[in-house]
């Protein structure tokens with residue numbers, strides 16, 4: 344299968360017309376990896392789901408800059424978009440073609456018409472909050488469910504000034520690929536940790552619980568970033584992973600590492616649990632084994648904070664692994680968004696659930712400031728090799744098949 348960026352061209356004028364017309368502006372086109380409207384085939388057809396070709400940049404609003412993306416980090420939303428699940432974003436946006444890529448590192452080509460500080464040549468972190476509520480918290484994600492937004496999988500793209508955090512001399516503590524890895528997962532982790540840790544400390548202030556508190560997490564780039572942050576706040580961190588390389592990376596970061604392959608039947612399916620005795624027995628044995636590991640790692644008390652961005656198959660076990668007054672915190676639903684629990688149990692145990700979605704603009708800025716001041720960064724050793732522009736199709740396949748060892752799969756778009 345040819346996964347390289349080849350001459351399979353979209354018809355630009357057709358795409359522009361389909362995407363809502365040109366509104367009198369001259370055509371500005373770019374080369375892009377494009378998700379086109381279509382059937383939900385990726386799970387049955389091992390196709391990359393993207394085509395590389397010409398794309399018409401939608402007309403820029405006065406507060407939007409024309410940008411040249413430099414680096415991006417592949418992540419869950421690309422997969423969710425390609426799987427057209429939980430939503431088909433072409434259908435949700437009413438657009439026949441979408442350029443993915445919520446976040447990354449970009450260079451300003453043309454600053455917004457509206458007055459501001461951005462100049463041509465500025466290098467910025469592009470954050471992913473496209474549509475916010477009146478408090479600044481994200482409602483819709485850039486290059487995902489927000490209409491008329493365009494991501495970093497293009498040689499040229501656009502974003503609003505408020506989404507851009509200019510990188511200056513202070514930011515040289517990290518390379519541009521590290522900031523690309525930071526732009527989505529670390530910002531999400533910051534916003535989630537702020538609420539999770541705040542909730543935990545509201546019930547158990549330092550005077551009540553002065554010792555290091557256990558924070559556990561299922562693997563993932565957001566969870567890795569959040570554990571690093573938790574350690575800064577006095578937590579004893581444990582990452583649960585299924586890959587030797589990620590377990591080694593966790594240990595290098597100072598976390599305890601738990602290999603989830605030793606309880607691989609921990610895959611809760613409520614229907615099978617009800618219907619099949621064999622399934623129920625296997626599941627229960629795996630859950631017991633998991634809870635025994637948590638008990639050993641937490642002095643029998645359970646986790647003070649459990650980061651579960653996985654959902655469905657592990658939610659029940661995550662909840663059982665939680666200490667009294669514990670916080671179960673999430674920003675994701677990688678393997679299932681429907682969960683159920685018995686409210687009385689959680690009330691009696693005074694447990695708190697935290698749900699966040701990326702970050703407010705201010706939280707994005709806070710995260711970057713904290714990162715610079717406290718060296719809270721993705722280690723360069725934890726980044727993948729950098730995939731070249733024409734190999735992005737291959738990256739899509741590798742990520743989907745879980746062949747990328749790193750939690751931070753980096754790709755380059757334009758030369759520096």
Ligand SMILES: NC(=O)c1ccc[n+]([C@@H]2O[C@H](COP(=O)([O-])OP(=O)(O)OC[C@H]3O[C@@H](n4cnc5c(N)ncnc54)[C@H](OP(=O)(O)O)[C@@H]3O)[C@@H](O)[C@H]2O)c1
Pocket residue numbers: 418419420423527528531561562563564565566583584585586589603652653656657674675676677678699700701702750
């Ligand atoms: N709401 C938001 O704003 C927001 C922001 C960022 C991410 N998210 C979402 O949050 C989720 C996690 O994101 P991420 O970037 O951290 O993920 P990621 O880096 O892509 O990693 C996902 C990891 O989940 C683990 N995993 C997969 N299936 C599992 C299972 N059945 N049981 C236990 N662990 C399992 C695997 O870890 P191991 O290989 O180590 O076992 C896998 O590498 C995704 O769905 C993403 O879309 C939401």
